[in-house]
Amino acid sequence: MPDAPIKTLGLNHFFGSGDARKQAMFDINMDITRGSLTILMGPSGSGKTTLLTLIGCLRDVQDGSVQVLGQEVRGASEAMLVSLRRRLGFIFQAHNLHESLTATQNVLMGLQVHGGGDPVRQRTAAHHILDLLGLADRRDYLPGNLSGGQKQRVAVARALVSNPEIILADEPTAALDKESGHNVVKMLKTLGDKRGTTTVMVTHDPRILEMADRIITLEDGRIVSDTHP
Amino acid sequence: MSWLLTLLFRRLPIGWLQLTHSRGRFIAAVSGVAFANLLVFMQLGIMGAMNTSTVAPYSLIRTDIILSSEDGNTLTDAGHIPRARMFQALGVPGVATAMPLYIGNLPFTLEDGSSVSLLSFGVDIAKPGFTSADIAADLDQLSIENTALLDKGTRGMPDFVIKGLEAGTRYSFETGGNTLTTIGTMDIGGGFLADGMLVMSDQTFLRVFPKRSSGAPNHILIQTEDGVSTDTVITRLQAALPGGNLRIQSVEGSADNDLTFMATERPTGIIFGFGVFMGILVGLVIVYQVLSTDVADHLREYATFKAMGYGHRFFLGIVFEEAIILAIFGFVPGLLVSMGLYAGLVAATGLPVAMQVSRAFLVFLGTLIACSLSGAIATRRLANADPADLF
Ligand SMILES: Nc1ncnc2c1ncn2[C@@H]1O[C@H](COP(=O)(O)OP(=O)(O)O)[C@@H](O)[C@H]1O
Numbered sequence A: 001m002p003d004a005p006i007k008t009l010g011l012n013h014f015f016g017s018g019d020a021r022k023q024a025m026f027d028i029n030m031d032i033t034r035g036s037l038t039i040l041m042g043p044s045g046s047g048k049t050t051l052l053t054l055i056g057c058l059r060d061v062q063d064g065s066v067q068v069l070g071q072e073v074r075g076a077s078e079a080m081l082v083s084l085r086r087r088l089g090f091i092f093q094a095h096n097l098h099e100s101l102t103a104t105q106n107v108l109m110g111l112q113v114h115g116g117g118d119p120v121r122q123r124t125a126a127h128h129i130l131d132l133l134g135l136a137d138r139r140d141y142l143p144g145n146l147s148g149g150q151k152q153r154v155a156v157a158r159a160l161v162s163n164p165e166i167i168l169a170d171e172p173t174a175a176l177d178k179e180s181g182h183n184v185v186k187m188l189k190t191l192g193d194k195r196g197t198t199t200v201m202v203t204h205d206p207r208i209l210e211m212a213d214r215i216i217t218l219e220d221g222r223i224v225s226d227t228h229p
Numbered sequence B: 001m002s003w004l005l006t007l008l009f010r011r012l013p014i015g016w017l018q019l020t021h022s023r024g025r026f027i028a029a030v031s032g033v034a035f036a037n038l039l040v041f042m043q044l045g046i047m048g049a050m051n052t053s054t055v056a057p058y059s060l061i062r063t064d065i066i067l068s069s070e071d072g073n074t075l076t077d078a079g080h081i082p083r084a085r086m087f088q089a090l091g092v093p094g095v096a097t098a099m100p101l102y103i104g105n106l107p108f109t110l111e112d113g114s115s116v117s118l119l120s121f122g123v124d125i126a127k128p129g130f131t132s133a134d135i136a137a138d139l140d141q142l143s144i145e146n147t148a149l150l151d152k153g154t155r156g157m158p159d160f161v162i163k164g165l166e167a168g169t170r171y172s173f174e175t176g177g178n179t180l181t182t183i184g185t186m187d188i189g190g191g192f193l194a195d196g197m198l199v200m201s202d203q204t205f206l207r208v209f210p211k212r213s214s215g216a217p218n219h220i221l222i223q224t225e226d227g228v229s230t231d232t233v234i235t236r237l238q239a240a241l242p243g244g245n246l247r248i249q250s251v252e253g254s255a256d257n258d259l260t261f262m263a264t265e266r267p268t269g270i271i272f273g274f275g276v277f278m279g280i281l282v283g284l285v286i287v288y289q290v291l292s293t294d295v296a297d298h299l300r301e302y303a304t305f306k307a308m309g310y311g312h313r314f315f316l317g318i319v320f321e322e323a324i325i326l327a328i329f330g331f332v333p334g335l336l337v338s339m340g341l342y343a344g345l346v347a348a349t350g351l352p353v354a355m356q357v358s359r360a361f362l363v364f365l366g367t368l369i370a371c372s373l374s375g376a377i378a379t380r381r382l383a384n385a386d387p388a389d390l391f
């Protein structure tokens, strides 16, 4: 296990082509320590999401280097990217649950991506994480019958159930009330401490900032501050 | 169902859950497939009945080789051939015996005023070896003038006629100034060709068809000697008989030609072929519509799965899973309704429409292929699921 599960070097990124070509990331250099909780901040349009998708192997790296879990992402094969993504957990701003699957089944999707496995154990693991997130009595509900906060917690459960080495979260608490938002982040923080899970999270919530190991602020695609509170 | 599929796929049956989640769309899709199946089954059923009808008269004769005129189309829609060819053929080595066969359509009016057309065969009653065994057994009785055997499946005949014949009561009717007496039954099945069939002696035939001459039968049936191959004799006949307006075929070749002719040169055959094509097209379009809408509706979920690390094969799997589910769930009601309609057709028309296991299997296979094909086209939309757009 490398000490810096996420590493960028001279990372630039451009959107559009020809006259419309516009640079969105400028020379991003950072090393993120294993087991830490890093908060990305910055005004809207500053490039937080773009950076997260680059780290998450969801967007082609055009210029510079991104290393995730010791593997260079730039120019990596599709198969390599797929296997890297399996070791990450994503929590999106929108819950992105599958509306035809129950809470348990949605969580199972996070486990079955690894293929095979004992179905009974998988089910137990899915139930366990749903219980932890306070959804014990909502296991077999379809997303359509859950509140916004409950859906977001199912999405968190789906991201956490396979014990990812890195969690990338983009404003995961936006759809939650203060209390449960705080709980989710506390859980992520505990995971980091106990299992060494590395978390990078975009948020504006000041109460969460207190829990952060590191706060990186972006502006117009550049890192303008990088603190360890 | 969901449990079973989970065991089968070793993953959640996303396709099944997705399809059954929007029940209205699922029902529409399944009905579409069932309807397409129904279309295809009905066309094939009628086509099958046509084929059965076309070759049914062959069950009446026993022969190796058939000489016919080139003007003819099928066994029962034949031109005339000089009887002199028979005598020439008898001189060819390998030819054992020969018999002229006369065929004509006999219209007659029943007592209730309805008219029936009976396909009539005139045979040489001295040569029972040329007719099927059960007809050959009754051939002696046909030596009496103006007698005939009537097919049991004849349409439009009053019930008592067939029942009476089976119990030994003869039935006579007038046709063109002659009285024809049916003295027994046979089992051929007319189908599309005619309302029914008659077998009579060539003498009787020439009497009820006064315009026909004994010198110009429709076919000459030839049996070969044991130990000589049919093909050899055909080759010899081709060399020995004067060419021009003469077709020399094995009996199997003749039946095959009849089927090909009915399927490709008759408007009915072409129409039914087109019907099958339309059925397949309807099915393809419906399944493609449903599957591609389904993919489009779930692009966000698929993009999420992609971000989670699911590869392209997983998504192909979902689409094909859906295609196969639609194929199976559409085929079963399509088959059942078709069998019901077949039974209705038989009751209403007496046509030999029947479901064969091979046909059901073939249509199921075709449904699977068509659904998978639609699925394959629909998967092109998967490329639009871009996980970078998710955050
Ligand atoms: N798909 C895209 N195509 C073109 N421009 C984009 C795209 N995504 C983001 N951008 C641009 O890149 C910049 C950074 O966007 P983003 O990373 O979404 O910022 P943030 O998440 O901090 O609000 C913005 O100027 C935005 O307009």
Ligand SMILES: [Mg+2]
Pocket: A048, A049, B391
């Ligand atoms: Mg953003």
